[in-house]
Amino acid sequence: MTAPIRCREDETFVLNLGPQHPATHGVLRVKLTMDGEYVVKAEPVLGYIHRMHEKMAEDRTFAQFMPNTARMDYLHALAYNHGYVLTVERAAGIEVPERAEYIRVITVELNRLTSHLLWWAAFLLDLGGFSPLLYAFDDREQILDLLERVTGSRLTYCYFRFGGVYNDIDDDFITGTRNFIKRLRSRLPRLYHDLVTKNIILIKRLKDIGFVSKEQCRKYGATGPLLRGSGVQFDIRKNEPYSVYPEFDFDIPVYDEGDCMARYMVRMDEIEQSMRIIEQALDKLPDGPVRAKVPKILKPAAGDYYAAVEAARGSFGCRLVCNGDKSPYRLKLRSPTFSNLSLFGEVAEGMLLADALAFMGSLDLVIPEIDR
Amino acid sequence: MSEYWNDIFGGTKSLLVGLGITAREFFKPVVTEQYPWEVPVMTPRFRGHIELVKNAETGKPNCVVCGMCMRSCPSGCITLAGKKPEGEKKKVLTQYELDFTKCSLCGSCIESCNFNAIQFSKDYNLASTRKEDYLFDLLKRLEEQS
Numbered sequence: 400m401t402a403p404i405r406c407r408e409d410e411t412f413v414l415n416l417g418p419q420h421p422a423t424h425g426v427l428r429v430k431l432t433m434d435g436e437y438v439v440k441a442e443p444v445l446g447y448i449h450r451m452h453e454k455m456a457e458d459r460t461f462a463q464f465m466p467n468t469a470r471m472d473y474l475h476a477l478a479y480n481h482g483y484v485l486t487v488e489r490a491a492g493i494e495v496p497e498r499a500e501y502i503r504v505i506t507v508e509l510n511r512l513t514s515h516l517l518w519w520a521a522f523l524l525d526l527g528g529f530s531p532l533l534y535a536f537d538d539r540e541q542i543l544d545l546l547e548r549v550t551g552s553r554l555t556y557c558y559f560r561f562g563g564v565y566n567d568i569d570d571d572f573i574t575g576t577r578n579f580i581k582r583l584r585s586r587l588p589r590l591y592h593d594l595v596t597k598n599i600i601l602i603k604r605l606k607d608i609g610f611v612s613k614e615q616c617r618k619y620g621a622t623g624p625l626l627r628g629s630g631v632q633f634d635i636r637k638n639e640p641y642s643v644y645p646e647f648d649f650d651i652p653v654y655d656e657g658d659c660m661a662r663y664m665v666r667m668d669e670i671e672q673s674m675r676i677i678e679q680a681l682d683k684l685p686d687g688p689v690r691a692k693v694p695k696i697l698k699p700a701a702g703d704y705y706a707a708v709e710a711a712r713g714s715f716g717c718r719l720v721c722n723g724d725k726s727p728y729r730l731k732l733r734s735p736t737f738s739n740l741s742l743f744g745e746v747a748e749g750m751l752l753a754d755a756l757a758f759m760g761s762l763d764l765v766i767p768e769i770d771r
Numbered sequence: 772m773s774e775y776w777n778d779i780f781g782g783t784k785s786l787l788v789g790l791g792i793t794a795r796e797f798f799k800p801v802v803t804e805q806y807p808w809e810v811p812v813m814t815p816r817f818r819g820h821i822e823l824v825k826n827a828e829t830g831k832p833n834c835v836v837c838g839m840c841m842r843s844c845p846s847g848c849i850t851l852a853g854k855k856p857e858g859e860k861k862k863v864l865t866q867y868e869l870d871f872t873k874c875s876l877c878g879s880c881i882e883s884c885n886f887n888a889i890q891f892s893k894d895y896n897l898a899s900t901r902k903e904d905y906l907f908d909l910l911k912r913l914e915e916q917s
Contacts (some may be wrong), residue, residue: 406791436801447907459845462843462879463844463845463879464845465845465846465877465879466845466875466876466877466879470875528823529899530793530796532855533798535800547814547816547817548814548816550815550816551814551818551878551891552818555875555876557875557876557877565878565882566816590792590796591790593788593789593792594788594789594792594793595789597788598785598789599778599781599786600785600786678807695883762848764778
């Protein structure tokens with residue numbers, strides 16, 4: 400890509416992308432300095448949906464903060480539930496029954512599927528294709544129905560509890576999940592890959608667009624499919640295993656190209672890997688209780704605790720500082736998309752506006768998670 | 772040069788395949804639920820706003836006015852009050868208000884209740900432009916239901 404980046408200052412103009420723009424999927428504003436169709440400078444502006452989640456944690460009990468975690472990344476809410484619950488369990492020294500761990504993995508992976516399906520749909524919508532959205536939402540709806548049966552909600556789940564999960568899963572859920580995986584397996588090659596992945600227009604829009612190098616990822620602390628699309632094999636589920644993930648056989652898809660197509664392929668492969676994990680977890684699902692006995696008001700010992708999980712967009716970390724009180728002294732939440740977005744400015748320089756939007760779509764931004 | 776021809780012929784083929792798939796899907800049955808003509812049935816664990824549970828024997832609310840739900844609520848949306856009538860041992864509920872504008876349906880109140888006094892309702896057809904419509908008087912609601 401050659402682009403005239405250097406130009407006279409009086410020949411550029413400022414274009415505000417957002418805060419209300421369909422391609423930014425939320426209230427993200429990007430201040431673009433443009434030279435015709437080319438981006439000279441891109442500055443993401445945040446703060447439109449800041450809700451002080453970290454501060455809110457400081458004046459509630461540990462359990463009362465649970466619903467907040469789902470409101471950050473509403474597309475992969477259960478991973479955020481999981482990250483927070485893991486941290487508090489580590490702090491309070493709570494043992495989780497094995498069945499509960501399996502249920503957590505199954506529901507988190509189902510939720511990851513919904514997140515990737517929605518990303519796929521929205522990304523293609525950004526690129527100008529409408530009908531794939533309907534196919535993806537058809538599949539996503541099946542998962543939402545399954546999760547609604549066990550968790551009671553469809554999007555902002557509050558399902559995990561310290562020491563287990565809220566409700567046990569039943570046989571209908573298990574057969575429903577198996578049927579769904581069979582259905583998605585049959586639909587993936589045709590409706591997803593034949594229709595979209597092999598489509599010449601998509602390939603032309605994504606190949607060699609938005610190159611992100613390993614060094615850039617390291618510099619900005621990028622994680623998730625963005626990092627794996629740049630050739631770094633890093634996934635918290637494998638590198639710092641938590642829950643019962645070590646018991647499953649799954650791969651971490653890695654692509655070396657570092658362009659939008661690589662990130663697209665990483666996510667498409669992750670859908671398949673998630674299905675593998677769910678199938679194995681359903682096969683191995685042990686019997687037993689789903690919730691350990693935990694006091695209603697937790698008072699972990701003073702100290703500093705950290706736990707991280709792999710969410711759909713990258714690693715989500717939770718750092719908890721306790722002073723022996725019934726609410727956290729400080730809760731620092733590390734969300735993946737904040738780091739992923741920070742490299743947008745550097746990479747988008749010199750891109751065509753349409754390509755910059757394709758690149759932004761491939762980052763899979765969820766704004767409430769960037770702005771907590 | 773071969774890439775050029777590949778793009779043209781391979782690309783055209785990929786577009787035709789895509790058109791074929793959409794054409795086939797076009798004749799598949801409709802999967803969208805035609806709300807409001809078709810009304811979805813809520814699952815047993817569906818979380819609507821909370822409501823009081825009536826005691827089957829006495830016909831009075833199960834609530835003993837312990838205030839656990841009020842204290843466990845992260846957003847402070849529950850207000851309740853009770854009084855002890857003369858000659859009785861237990862407190863009687865006189866007021867139970869839910870500010871649904873603040874509720875995030877986390878279920879903390881229901882989990883904290885030891886007396887099976889509250890449950891999730893199955894109401895989901897809630898739409899209004901007035902804030903007051905979401906200040907539910909659950910005691911009144913229970914009386915109207917019976």
